[in-house]
Amino acid sequence: MSAAAAEATERGEPSGGGGEIAYVSYGGEHHLPLVMSLVDEELSEPYSIFTYRYFVYLWPQLTFLAFDPKDGKCVGTVVCKMGEHRGAFRGYIAMLVVLKPYRGRGIATELVTRSIRVMMESGCEEVTLEAEVTNKGALALYGRLGFIRAKRLYRYYLNGVDAFRLKLLFPRPDPGMHPMMMLGNERDDQHMDSPYL
Amino acid sequence: MEASSSSTSSPPPPPPPSIPASSAWADASPLLDAACRDLQDGELIHGENFSLFGAMSALEIMDPKMDCGIEKSGYYSIDEAIEDGIAPVPLSLDRTLDIQRTLDVMDHLFSCEATWHKGHTLAQTVFTCIYLMRMERTSSHAILNSFCRILRATCYAVVSVVSTARTHEEEDLFTMSFGLPLRDEGDEKCLSILNSVEETIARQLRACKAQALSRKKTLEGLESLQDNPDLEEDYCRALLCRLRFRKHFYHVVTCLRKPHGRGLELARKHVASCLTELSLMLNSRDFLRSQSNNTQQQGDEICTTASGVRPVGFDASLNSRLLSPAPPRAVKLLSWSDAIRYFEKLLHDLDIICSSPLDPVLENVLHFVVQFQKSVPDLVPRAFLQTLLVQDGKLYGRDLSCDVISRALSLPDIIGDKEFQMNEFVVQLGQLVINLLKILCTNTAWQRRKLGKSLQDWSTISIQLEFALKREFGETRNVLPHENMCMRVSKQLLVWTQEHTYWVAYRFLILGFELDLYSPSEYCMVYWYMYVVLMKLIEQMQLRILASNENSRRKGKKKKDHSKDSSRDTAFPSSCLLLQCYVLLSEGLSMMLAALRNESNSFQLPSIFNSEQERFIQHFDLLQKARLPEHITYYSFRESASHASIADLTKYNFFKEIHKITPSLRGSFASEPEKLAEIRQIEQVAEHNRIALNIISQVGAGDPSLRVSFEFTHHPHFAVAVVKRS
Numbered sequence: 001m002s003a004a005a006a007e008a009t010e011r012g013e014p015s016g017g018g019g020e021i022a023y024v025s026y027g028g029e030h031h032l033p034l035v036m037s038l039v040d041e042e043l044s045e046p047y048s049i050f051t052y053r054y055f056v057y058l059w060p061q062l063t064f065l066a067f068d069p070k071d072g073k074c075v076g077t078v079v080c081k082m083g084e085h086r087g088a089f090r091g092y093i094a095m096l097v098v099l100k101p102y103r104g105r106g107i108a109t110e111l112v113t114r115s116i117r118v119m120m121e122s123g124c125e126e127v128t129l130e131a132e133v134t135n136k137g138a139l140a141l142y143g144r145l146g147f148i149r150a151k152r153l154y155r156y157y158l159n160g161v162d163a164f165r166l167k168l169l170f171p172r173p174d175p176g177m178h179p180m181m182m183l184g185n186e187r188d189d190q191h192m193d194s195p196y197l
Numbered sequence: 198m199e200a201s202s203s204s205t206s207s208p209p210p211p212p213p214p215s216i217p218a219s220s221a222w223a224d225a226s227p228l229l230d231a232a233c234r235d236l237q238d239g240e241l242i243h244g245e246n247f248s249l250f251g252a253m254s255a256l257e258i259m260d261p262k263m264d265c266g267i268e269k270s271g272y273y274s275i276d277e278a279i280e281d282g283i284a285p286v287p288l289s290l291d292r293t294l295d296i297q298r299t300l301d302v303m304d305h306l307f308s309c310e311a312t313w314h315k316g317h318t319l320a321q322t323v324f325t326c327i328y329l330m331r332m333e334r335t336s337s338h339a340i341l342n343s344f345c346r347i348l349r350a351t352c353y354a355v356v357s358v359v360s361t362a363r364t365h366e367e368e369d370l371f372t373m374s375f376g377l378p379l380r381d382e383g384d385e386k387c388l389s390i391l392n393s394v395e396e397t398i399a400r401q402l403r404a405c406k407a408q409a410l411s412r413k414k415t416l417e418g419l420e421s422l423q424d425n426p427d428l429e430e431d432y433c434r435a436l437l438c439r440l441r442f443r444k445h446f447y448h449v450v451t452c453l454r455k456p457h458g459r460g461l462e463l464a465r466k467h468v469a470s471c472l473t474e475l476s477l478m479l480n481s482r483d484f485l486r487s488q489s490n491n492t493q494q495q496g497d498e499i500c501t502t503a504s505g506v507r508p509v510g511f512d513a514s515l516n517s518r519l520l521s522p523a524p525p526r527a528v529k530l531l532s533w534s535d536a537i538r539y540f541e542k543l544l545h546d547l548d549i550i551c552s553s554p555l556d557p558v559l560e561n562v563l564h565f566v567v568q569f570q571k572s573v574p575d576l577v578p579r580a581f582l583q584t585l586l587v588q589d590g591k592l593y594g595r596d597l598s599c600d601v602i603s604r605a606l607s608l609p610d611i612i613g614d615k616e617f618q619m620n621e622f623v624v625q626l627g628q629l630v631i632n633l634l635k636i637l638c639t640n641t642a643w644q645r646r647k648l649g650k651s652l653q654d655w656s657t658i659s660i661q662l663e664f665a666l667k668r669e670f671g672e673t674r675n676v677l678p679h680e681n682m683c684m685r686v687s688k689q690l691l692v693w694t695q696e697h698t699y700w701v702a703y704r705f706l707i708l709g710f711e712l713d714l715y716s717p718s719e720y721c722m723v724y725w726y727m728y729v730v731l732m733k734l735i736e737q738m739q740l741r742i743l744a745s746n747e748n749s750r751r752k753g754k755k756k757k758d759h760s761k762d763s764s765r766d767t768a769f770p771s772s773c774l775l776l777q778c779y780v781l782l783s784e785g786l787s788m789m790l791a792a793l794r795n796e797s798n799s800f801q802l803p804s805i806f807n808s809e810q811e812r813f814i815q816h817f818d819l820l821q822k823a824r825l826p827e828h829i830t831y832y833s834f835r836e837s838a839s840h841a842s843i844a845d846l847t848k849y850n851f852f853k854e855i856h857k858i859t860p861s862l863r864g865s866f867a868s869e870p871e872k873l874a875e876i877r878q879i880e881q882v883a884e885h886n887r888i889a890l891n892i893i894s895q896v897g898a899g900d901p902s903l904r905v906s907f908e909f910t911h912h913p914h915f916a917v918a919v920v921k922r923s
Contacts, residue, residue, distance in 0.1 A: 146805070
């Protein structure tokens with residue numbers, strides 16, 4: 001899937017002027033249209049409403065929204081999942097979007113960091129996602145968070161661009177304290193390499 | 198759903214036998230109605246097995262991003278489009294315009310074909326041509342008909358080679374034909390049909406020339422292409438090169454498929470002819486442009502015809518309903534100029550394949566494929582190479598893979614030996630070799646993934662072989678002069694297996710650079726791992742050379758192929774020396790990066806969620822799982838990196854050492870231009886890094902004004918340090 005929120009230059013603190021951005025965990029049906037319109041606007045891949053529901057209903061705790069307090073506008077969002085994948089409990093960042101005028105203020109970093117933290121606390125061993133090889137901003141952002149480029153996926157996107165599969169491995173806890181798996185039965189993951197032909 | 202919503206009074210059907218008779222049947226309609234009233238647009242009933250794949254497979258009808266059926270075609274069927282006159286036969290009643298338009302159709306089809314090769318569906322490219330969809334309509338138009346027929350036959354042959362090579366999803370789009378009319382009974386005759394059309398036009402061209410010389414008015418018995426005698430010759434030429442290109446290209450495709458590589462020589466001649474015709478096609482552009490109506494011309498970057506005019510007879514959206522239920526991929530057709538460039542590259546790649554000496558020595562085959570991949574060939578030439586290398590599970594359809602292995606062991610005595618062939622290790626290794634050849638023909642992204650996965654198989658066989666050897670013959674691994682044949686074969690097989698395991702591991706690592714998988718903060722550990730793997734590779738290679746020297750020494754001078762063997766013995770040390778250069782580059786770069794990390798805090802990437810150890814584990818997971826090599830962990834890397842210093846590096850300068858090796862290498866590779874070029878690149882990398890190291894050492898790595906970055910300007914796998922002061 002896509003993760004496109006170029007967050008190039010500076011990181012960390014939001015720059016002044018616009019005031020503090022407010023970050024909110026997915027709160028229910030009223031947030032869904034906000035998430036959908038942001039993603040539809042910014043990402044190349046088309047998603048049906050079922051895809052959004054799949055994520056936000058099963059893992060609402062992994063979806064976050066960023067609001068500009070000035071006008072209450074939703075300016076960014078992250079949508080994720082987690083589950084069993086080939087014997088590992090794995091988090092997956094499906095969509096990450098920040099509106100163009102708000103980029104470079106650390107909003108994407110903050111959104112995705114919140115999701116990753118929940119994943120880590122939920123017992124995930126690793127986190128993965130795909131990003132277009134041309135999306136330098138996203139690649140730099142995830143690189144700073146400790147993701148490596150594990151694979152290149154040839155012509156992954158409908159627009160013909162290659163993708164990188166990015167992976168973040170969490171440090172292993174003591175072998176005896178292996179976290180319990182909560183969600184299972186994710187047989188669909190084997191199709192993730194190519195959701196479309 | 199069996200619950201009936203009909204209100205007719207017919208008795209309910211008897212329950213199927215699978216349902217116990219005791220079950221009571223009830224009408225569920227009211228419940229369903231209520232549920233439907235409760236559901237809003239876009240809501241769904243969430244079953245436990247609702248999967249992402251299910252969600253992503255759902256298409257929203259009439260959403261232009263997803264529903265390929267709604268693309269705004271004015272026509273609902275091909276027949277409707279034809280009735281509306283978008284693909285007239287003849288293309289115009291004006292005979293000159295008819296020829297112009299025929300040429301435009303040919304050119305546009307050429308652009309479509311190149312676009313198809315570049316990874317789109319036939320339905321969205323070549324078969325957007327209505328003449329091709331309804332070929333019978335063109336039977337009265339000999340030129341167009343013969344062109345379309347041979348094009349269709351070529352497409353069919355190319356689909357067939359790509360499906361035969363079948364390696365992964367890359368070719369899925371390529372070979373999907375959606376029931377398109379890709380094959381027809383008359384297509385075997387496409388060459389003779391084309392030849393007769395070509396002959397007619399060639400005669401007309403000769404007549405034109407003769408006419409120009411003798412200034413005669415007309416020539417009886419010949420029919421002109423069109424009505425303007427002044428243009429006749431140019432139109433003849435423009436048509437001829439296009440028809441001849443098709444003819445030769447069809448020959449190329451069929452010759453390359455001949456078993457055992459028997460058609461390579463002939464294919465090569467046709468490749469040369471294709472290139473000639475391509476340049477003639479390019480030459481015809483000025484004339485065709487001058488004849489076309491300027492107002493219809495498109496820019497060169499987008500126009501799909503030589504004349505610049507949009508062709509008649511195509512509808513890009515008619516076929517979209519034939520596509521699988523997936524969102525439509527955006528198809529941007531290659532321009533005619535880009536299509537020419539694509540075919541030139543394709544033909545050069547095919548020419549390399551034709552130049553294959555059909556060498557049965559595995560090392561040379563591997564080198565050939567790796568060299569071929571350097572020019573980043575597209576799917577079609579890669580498929581051709583694969584079908585040449587592997588036919589019926591044999592190398593070139595000719596050499597059994599067990600014979601390939603025994604040849605590699607320098608044990609010609611056991612070629613054809615049944616016991617050797619039946620040995621379970623040899624059978625398994627034979628399959629691995631065949632798979633390796635297939636994998637090496639895939640695109641680099643896929644290749645790396647498959648190579649990584651195959652490491653486990655290689656290493657498992659190594660371990661089993663080693664175990665079997667210990668069980669049968671005890672601990673010693675050195676080849677002794679007086680041991681029995683069986684033991685010698687087993688030992689050499691083990692060495693050979695390990696050497697190839699490390700060859701695969703090394704290729705896996707360097708492809709990561711080509712695919713841009715490593716970030717600068719990871720270079721240090723990647724070069725360190727490359728160094729470790731290369732050392733093992735050299736070790737195994739030397740063991741193999743030792744053993745094969747021993748074999749030829751035993752054989753003495755009685756064998757007639759002695760001279761061949763001894764030339765190979767002397768060739769091996771130079772391949773070891775070449776690897777030695779890579780060892781020095783890898784170790785030098787790794788230690789230089791480690792020193793910079795230690796002394797200037799650069800090339801490190803602290804992150805809040807994990808540490809370098811996790812990144813190490815992830816990058817080398819497949820190697821570690823395959824124990825390549827054993828006892829290598831993150832701590833081994835950290836241990837050797839932590840002591841690196843610029844001062845030590847300048848004392849023992851790896852980059853300087855390389856210059857001691859390369860002169861003798863130049864001598865041994867004097868007749869191999871590719872290897873000489875490689876040595877030149879190695880020297881450049883070494884020289885640049887040597888200078889960079891000196892500057893860093895003079896300025897001091899800790900100097901805050903120092904900026905060091907790494908670039909791949911001289912070699913795709915070995916970086917060059919660029920030093921700047923701010």
